[in-house]
Amino acid sequence: MNFAFSDEEMGFLKDFQDHLAQERQRSDAAVIFAPHRETDSWLVDGPERRAFMKRLAQAGYIGMSWARDYGGRERPGIYDYLLNEELSSQGAPIIGKGVGCIGKTIIAHGSDRLKREFLPQILAADIEFALGYSEPGAGSDLASLRLRAERKGENWVLNGQKMWTTSAHFADWYWVAARTDAEAPKHKGISVFLVPMDHPGLTVTEVKTMGDHRTNQVFFDNVDVPGDYLVGEENAGWRYVCEALDYERFALYTVGPLLLKFQSLVELLKLARRGGAPLAADPVIRARVAELACETETATMLQRRVIARAIKGDVPTVEAAMYKLYSTRLGRSIANYALDCLGPLGLLRSGAPHAPFDGRWEMSDRATVVDTIGGGSSEIQKNIVARRGLGLLVGA
Amino acid sequence: MDLDLTEEQEMLRGTVRRMCESLFDPQTVRRLEHEDDKFDRAFWDELGAGGICALRIDPDHGGAGMGALDLALVFEEFGRALASSPFLSSCVLSASLLSRIGSESAKREWLPGMARGEVVAIPAWQENDLIGDAPATAIDPVRGVVNGEKLLVPFASVADIFLVHGAGPDGDAWALVPADAPGISIVAQSNHASQPLFAVRFDDVRIGAAAIFAATEVPDPGSEAFGDVLIAVAAEAVGAADRLLALTVDYANQRKQFGRPIANFQAVSHPLADCATELEGIRYLAYQAAWAKDGNMPWRHLAQMAKLQAATLLRRLATVSVQIHGGIGYSIDGDPQLFYRRAKHHELMYGTADDLKARISDHIFA
Numbered sequence A: 001m002n003f004a005f006s007d008e009e010m011g012f013l014k015d016f017q018d019h020l021a022q023e024r025q026r027s028d029a030a031v032i033f034a035p036h037r038e039t040d041s042w043l044v045d046g047p048e049r050r051a052f053m054k055r056l057a058q059a060g061y062i063g064m065s066w067a068r069d070y071g072g073r074e075r076p077g078i079y080d081y082l083l084n085e086e087l088s089s090q091g092a093p094i095i096g097k098g099v100g101c102i103g104k105t106i107i108a109h110g111s112d113r114l115k116r117e118f119l120p121q122i123l124a125a126d127i128e129f130a131l132g133y134s135e136p137g138a139g140s141d142l143a144s145l146r147l148r149a150e151r152k153g154e155n156w157v158l159n160g161q162k163m164w165t166t167s168a169h170f171a172d173w174y175w176v177a178a179r180t181d182a183e184a185p186k187h188k189g190i191s192v193f194l195v196p197m198d199h200p201g202l203t204v205t206e207v208k209t210m211g212d213h214r215t216n217q218v219f220f221d222n223v224d225v226p227g228d229y230l231v232g233e234e235n236a237g238w239r240y241v242c243e244a245l246d247y248e249r250f251a252l253y254t255v256g257p258l259l260l261k262f263q264s265l266v267e268l269l270k271l272a273r274r275g276g277a278p279l280a281a282d283p284v285i286r287a288r289v290a291e292l293a294c295e296t297e298t299a300t301m302l303q304r305r306v307i308a309r310a311i312k313g314d315v316p317t318v319e320a321a322m323y324k325l326y327s328t329r330l331g332r333s334i335a336n337y338a339l340d341c342l343g344p345l346g347l348l349r350s351g352a353p354h355a356p357f358d359g360r361w362e363m364s365d366r367a368t369v370v371d372t373i374g375g376g377s378s379e380i381q382k383n384i385v386a387r388r389g390l391g392l393l394v395g396a
Numbered sequence B: 001m002d003l004d005l006t007e008e009q010e011m012l013r014g015t016v017r018r019m020c021e022s023l024f025d026p027q028t029v030r031r032l033e034h035e036d037d038k039f040d041r042a043f044w045d046e047l048g049a050g051g052i053c054a055l056r057i058d059p060d061h062g063g064a065g066m067g068a069l070d071l072a073l074v075f076e077e078f079g080r081a082l083a084s085s086p087f088l089s090s091c092v093l094s095a096s097l098l099s100r101i102g103s104e105s106a107k108r109e110w111l112p113g114m115a116r117g118e119v120v121a122i123p124a125w126q127e128n129d130l131i132g133d134a135p136a137t138a139i140d141p142v143r144g145v146v147n148g149e150k151l152l153v154p155f156a157s158v159a160d161i162f163l164v165h166g167a168g169p170d171g172d173a174w175a176l177v178p179a180d181a182p183g184i185s186i187v188a189q190s191n192h193a194s195q196p197l198f199a200v201r202f203d204d205v206r207i208g209a210a211a212i213f214a215a216t217e218v219p220d221p222g223s224e225a226f227g228d229v230l231i232a233v234a235a236e237a238v239g240a241a242d243r244l245l246a247l248t249v250d251y252a253n254q255r256k257q258f259g260r261p262i263a264n265f266q267a268v269s270h271p272l273a274d275c276a277t278e279l280e281g282i283r284y285l286a287y288q289a290a291w292a293k294d295g296n297m298p299w300r301h302l303a304q305m306a307k308l309q310a311a312t313l314l315r316r317l318a319t320v321s322v323q324i325h326g327g328i329g330y331s332i333d334g335d336p337q338l339f340y341r342r343a344k345h346h347e348l349m350y351g352t353a354d355d356l357k358a359r360i361s362d363h364i365f366a
């Protein structure tokens, strides 16, 4: 057993940290490194962040684990992980779904034409994607999605609606799951398409959230898609969607933001006072912080299990479910506890006079709400642990 | 023993419920969040005209002299509708403070107007004792001058007078400061639950010695004057929880995933059953505290328990409700977020959990 990364991995990480240290000297660094943005700090949603990703690409950091044939560096997946762990720890955008699930699915199942068109643009960080899975009637039960795709000659015509598409308002391409066979069982009639986000048949409208984080509804009105932009095989979409999630294991399961949150709580307790004494001196608070410290360390172990399994080339489905379940709940507990410690002043928002820590915890308590809902709710994670992990005979 | 309301109490509840339903619909709640004053004049006028503002003010000063239990019923309705108004600040806390610390002439001058809802009296006591070295508010009883800055002052922008707590040379004092006195400046403090909270600065505000009273009542949840506040806030949280529970039950029955209502999943139904169970206990905890206060029995620790439990439950239920609503729960369009944000407000204002727990265990071990 060895909980440490290898010298080679640590050397790689050191080089990358140096690259980021350079980046932090830039005048636009505050836009790129923005941990206070919480749950959407990872988005490549502005010109500064796009340029940052392009510089990462030029420095050779994009596509670490892709095969050389496709312009990658053929490094083990752990390198993708190390990059995203560092990026997310610094509140910078992460190397996202283009390199992860979308690129890898195209490599595994896409036509030569899709490979030629998309892979170089992904490697160069030229394009951003939005992921269109969820619909008003299909959230946890994703496979019941109903966006209709009908064949018309060489083309497909898409009609219906997607819900909760993060990034749709700035992405270039839409990775969309649609129903191509309404008669087949629900998992067997889904296909995946690539649609340019500026297609005139698409209407993107904003959905505001309590985390000040924009997501979108997307309406499809006779959106014609050339046959070439159906990814892989017709009606094999559900398999690709599930596989794609597995490709994300390395990229998605970082622990840095959680550690950062715990550290910030500790800083808060050293700085803030109650009745003249630092909060950190209060035995009741110390006891609770000790609990949170234990839980943070436990979360780190659950995260190490995901990575360790993924390193072996296995699909850590249950490990990932456990980590997501545990870490998202903990993140919310930390934010909530920070507010409890700050007391009434903790209610003040960023910009309000006397807002402690410029309202970062006030924001955190709202923003982290999504963590136990999006990307498979806590209840769905528990179902995975119960059924796949424990072999419990649970339904749905 | 019986746990029923009297006919009069049922009528009071019905009256306030109708007022809230007709004047404080969900659109009003949302509209106010974006306004500067966050004050609904029509609702306030109705509370004044309907005699509700007079509820806890004594009959000698224009009040109705009704009980804490009546107050609890009113706040349960406010909570259900998320109806906000200066009631808690003016008709409960200020009225209670002024009755206890004020001179007879000050009471005669202000309480009748407060009882009619024509005067909005706002207590201002919170300061930044958390971070930094802001000087504490100073009240000079000889020259009759107030200096300092108060934070999280509710409805300050529509106040007619402030009751300001501060330090004087011979101990703490309360100063009665007309809101139009020169030297007062008011800045909005945007906040978690989009409530009307303001920072109010007093720069050499001259009010005269007659408007300054020794602080026999301290502004904290152990004091006599705060008793009604604890009961009112507990009942408000109970009302909000009641409404949130009902709308979450509706949603769980309507929303289908995997071919059935999500209510079918015990992961959804059981947390709601837990919350419903606690809610029924806590509702009566609040009533009992009010009943004990009305009957001159020991009530203080009961009121502290009620506030602690009710606010904690509202927050837990709001977390459950948001979760059950999935993405809708997180979106602004959904109603649960309104409750989720207000739940934290309820938890942190008027006695935090840590503060109340310390007082409750002091009582136990006394």
Ligand SMILES: Cc1cc2nc3c(=O)[nH]c(=O)nc-3n(C[C@H](O)[C@H](O)[C@H](O)COP(=O)(O)OP(=O)(O)OC[C@H]3O[C@@H](n4cnc5c(N)ncnc54)[C@H](O)[C@@H]3O)c2cc1C
Pocket: A130, A131, A132, A133, A134, A136, A138, A139, A140, A141, A163, A164, A165, A166, A167, A209, A213, A215, A370, A373, A374, A375, A376, A377, A378, A379, A380, A383, A395, A396, B255, B257, B258, B262, B265, B267, B268, B323, B324, B325, B326, B327, B328, B330
């Ligand atoms: C801010 C935000 C960004 C998002 N971004 C994207 C995106 O970019 N692309 C995308 O495709 N999607 C996105 N999503 C959608 C997200 O994945 C869904 O919200 C999530 O899957 C839950 O679906 P739902 O909201 O429809 O809730 P529902 O599925 O309706 O769930 C409601 C409740 O029922 C519970 N429940 C459901 N089924 C079961 C069961 N079998 N057992 C026990 N409990 C159950 C759930 O846990 C939840 O508590 C985003 C969501 C949000 C809020």
